[in-house]
Amino acid sequence: MPQNVSSENSQTVPESQSVSESQSVFQNKPASGCPHTSVSADLTLSATELTRVKRGPKRAQDDRDAMLAFIDQSLLCYVGFQINGQVRVIPTCHWREGDYLYWHGHSKAANIAGSGKGEQKVCITLASLDGLVMARSAFHHSVNYRSAMIYGVPEAVTDPDEKLRHFKLFVEKLSPGRWDLLRPVTEQEAKATGIMRVKLDEVSMKIRAEGVVDDEDDLDWPVWAGVLPIQQRWAPAEQDELQTANPNVSEQLNTPVLPDCDIC
Amino acid sequence: MPQNVSSENSQTVPESQSVSESQSVFQNKPASGCPHTSVSADLTLSATELTRVKRGPKRAQDDRDAMLAFIDQSLLCYVGFQINGQVRVIPTCHWREGDYLYWHGHSKAANIAGSGKGEQKVCITLASLDGLVMARSAFHHSVNYRSAMIYGVPEAVTDPDEKLRHFKLFVEKLSPGRWDLLRPVTEQEAKATGIMRVKLDEVSMKIRAEGVVDDEDDLDWPVWAGVLPIQQRWAPAEQDELQTANPNVSEQLNTPVLPDCDIC
Numbered sequence: 001m002p003q004n005v006s007s008e009n010s011q012t013v014p015e016s017q018s019v020s021e022s023q024s025v026f027q028n029k030p031a032s033g034c035p036h037t038s039v040s041a042d043l044t045l046s047a048t049e050l051t052r053v054k055r056g057p058k059r060a061q062d063d064r065d066a067m068l069a070f071i072d073q074s075l076l077c078y079v080g081f082q083i084n085g086q087v088r089v090i091p092t093c094h095w096r097e098g099d100y101l102y103w104h105g106h107s108k109a110a111n112i113a114g115s116g117k118g119e120q121k122v123c124i125t126l127a128s129l130d131g132l133v134m135a136r137s138a139f140h141h142s143v144n145y146r147s148a149m150i151y152g153v154p155e156a157v158t159d160p161d162e163k164l165r166h167f168k169l170f171v172e173k174l175s176p177g178r179w180d181l182l183r184p185v186t187e188q189e190a191k192a193t194g195i196m197r198v199k200l201d202e203v204s205m206k207i208r209a210e211g212v213v214d215d216e217d218d219l220d221w222p223v224w225a226g227v228l229p230i231q232q233r234w235a236p237a238e239q240d241e242l243q244t245a246n247p248n249v250s251e252q253l254n255t256p257v258l259p260d261c262d263i264c
Numbered sequence: 265m266p267q268n269v270s271s272e273n274s275q276t277v278p279e280s281q282s283v284s285e286s287q288s289v290f291q292n293k294p295a296s297g298c299p300h301t302s303v304s305a306d307l308t309l310s311a312t313e314l315t316r317v318k319r320g321p322k323r324a325q326d327d328r329d330a331m332l333a334f335i336d337q338s339l340l341c342y343v344g345f346q347i348n349g350q351v352r353v354i355p356t357c358h359w360r361e362g363d364y365l366y367w368h369g370h371s372k373a374a375n376i377a378g379s380g381k382g383e384q385k386v387c388i389t390l391a392s393l394d395g396l397v398m399a400r401s402a403f404h405h406s407v408n409y410r411s412a413m414i415y416g417v418p419e420a421v422t423d424p425d426e427k428l429r430h431f432k433l434f435v436e437k438l439s440p441g442r443w444d445l446l447r448p449v450t451e452q453e454a455k456a457t458g459i460m461r462v463k464l465d466e467v468s469m470k471i472r473a474e475g476v477v478d479d480e481d482d483l484d485w486p487v488w489a490g491v492l493p494i495q496q497r498w499a500p501a502e503q504d505e506l507q508t509a510n511p512n513v514s515e516q517l518n519t520p521v522l523p524d525c526d527i528c
Contacts, residue, residue, distance in 0.1 A: 050350065050352075054373075054374075055369075055370055055373045055374075075393055075396075075494075076391060076393050078342045078344075078353050078355075078389060078391075080342075080344040080351040080352065080353035080387075081351055082346070082351055086314065086385060086387070086415075087344040087345060087346055087351050087384075087385075087386060087387045088314075088344065088387050088413070089342050089344035089353050089387045089388070089389035089413070090389070090413075091342075091389060091391035091409075091411055093393075093407060105319075106319055109318075109319045110318075110319075120351075121350060121351075122351060123344075123350070123351045123352050123353045124353070125342060125353040125354070125355060127340060127342075127355035129339055129340050129357075131499075131502075132339075132438055132439075134438075134439060134442070134520065136446065136447050137446055137447040137448075137449070137453070138431050138432075138435050138443070138446050138449050138453075139449060139450075139453040139456075139457070141435065141438075143357060145355075147355055149352070149353070149354075151350075167402050168402075171402050171405065174396055174398075174405075175396075175398060178398070178487070179402070181486070181487040182400065182401055182402050182485075182487055183400050183401040183479075183482050183485045183487075184401075185401070185402050185403060186403075189401070189402075189403040192403075193403070211502070211504060211505070212504050214504075215447075218447050219506055221446075221447045222445070222513075222514070222517055223442070223445040223446055223447075223517065224503065224507070224517050224519065224520045224521075225503070225504040225506075225507060226501055226502050226503035226504045226507070226520065227501070227502040228498060228501050228502075228520060228522065229498070229499035229500070229501075229502060230339075230496060230497070230498060230499065230527065231496070231497055231498075231499045232494060232495070232496050233494070233495055233497065234492060234493070234494060234495075235395075235493035235494065235495045236493070237490055237491070237492050237493075238395075238475070238490050238491040238492075238493060239488065239489070239490035240475060240476050240478075240489040240490045241475070242483055242489075243488070243489060243490070249486075250486070253486055253487065253488050255488065256398065256488045256490065256492060257488075258492065263494065
């Protein structure tokens with residue numbers, strides 16, 4: 001996968017807010033994320049009425065590269081939209097290219113056909129719970145996390161070649177190099193699969209990645225205080241028994257390829 | 265914590281759909297979850313217009329105990345609601361007592377003050393991505409997961425004693441036995457914290473927990489196929505330096521208490 005976030009764009013990020021610094025406190029997270037493609041240097045994290053962080057404003061993150069890296073490391077997002085006035089929140093896997101976040105599904109599924117209805121602005125939320133922060137008082141208990149909220153009017157990707165290109169981007173996010181090894185997509189399969197995208201131009205991101213913060217008067221209170229970190233990791237791969245039982249399967253085929261980056 | 269899901273209720277669950285069987289395929293998940301309190305035997309997983317599973321109906325789970333165990337094991341839920349017609353999806357930690365799911369926040373936060381506005385039916389979604397299912401064709405790639413979608417009109421918990429009781433339930437979910445060790449909650453802290461709840465009577469749950477399912481014609485296609493399982497786990501606890509640097513802190517205080525159950 002290309003790692004061509006332009007250096008020009010990187011230089012727009014002040015050193016003190018660089019991805020590597022802001023993410024260095026995360027356990028087992030790579031310093032740079034997996035930036036898949038170049039992004040617009042002129043898009044910054046916005047602060048519209050919807051994305052201005054009102055609760056815990058000091059947690060607000062205005063480093064766009066950190067937001068993109070978080071989206072790339074995340075496997076799951078939550079698409080919130082309305083159908084006939086009723087809110088629905090549907091979890092789905094996503095991928096990113098440039099300034100857009102993409103998701104797919106059955107072309108008639110609610111989060112595909114429904115989310116694009118009526119030009120509504122959907123809300124797509126991603127969060128990683130990175131740890132429980134155990135304070136000396138109940139009130140100061142907290143969590144370490146990264147979260148992003150994306151607002152935008154989704155649009156469908158309908159061009160057949162463009163859809164195929166995006167199926168490949170999605171597969172390659174999950175397992176680099178895998179696309180060319182797969183049985184090719186049929187026309188019918190492509191038709192049955194819908195792709196939606198939303199532009200990443202109205203986004204907020206929040207991060208808490210620090211230790212416990214107690215009231216000064218409580219610091220000697222006799223209870224364990226600190227952080228209980230949470231990690232996601234790959235467990236051992238479980239190969240299809242049809243392959244493990246077949247002595248003719250080559251060594252190469254017995255080795256799965258994991259995503260480029262750590263996950264959250 | 266009481267583990268008193270009544271045996272009468274348990275007996276309403278057919279053996280073939282029991283929690284222990286349906287969850288036995290999950291990696292490192294306990295067989296029974298952590299049922300915190302007794303639940304109504306007459307509440308079953310509903311199939312209303314909102315909760316009828318249309319996509320992948322064979323993934324639908326009608327075992328209410330499995331749904332409750334999943335909610336109890338989960339630390340994070342996504343509350344979807346509207347403010348002035350705009351959908352918002354806010355991730356937050358939750359706990360459960362009986363037939364209600366609870367969440368808290370600053371009393372003026374959007375997911376507290378906003379979600380209870382105008383008698384709207386919110387949608388609260390929980391999901392755990394348990395693995396990537398890597399098929400021989402792009403089309404049959406899938407994910408193993410557990411997810412629940414809860415619909416209901418939230419209500420605020422306002423009685424001061426009841427709020428205190430729920431702060432305790434929440435803390436005890438995260439670290440059993442911790443509540444009595446903490447510096448007590450002040451009146452001001454309690455006032456600043458809002459609690460909302462929603463009844464678990466319009467809920468759907470879906471589970472995929474199986475291997476790869478390929479087209480018959482593709483079974484010999486030469487590419488690795490199988491499941492890449494994902495686990496969440498506790499990383500080593502990080503005690504507050506103020507305690508680790510103090511030689512007078514007792515052994516007991518140097519030992520954090522983790523939740524009763526595995527997490528997701």
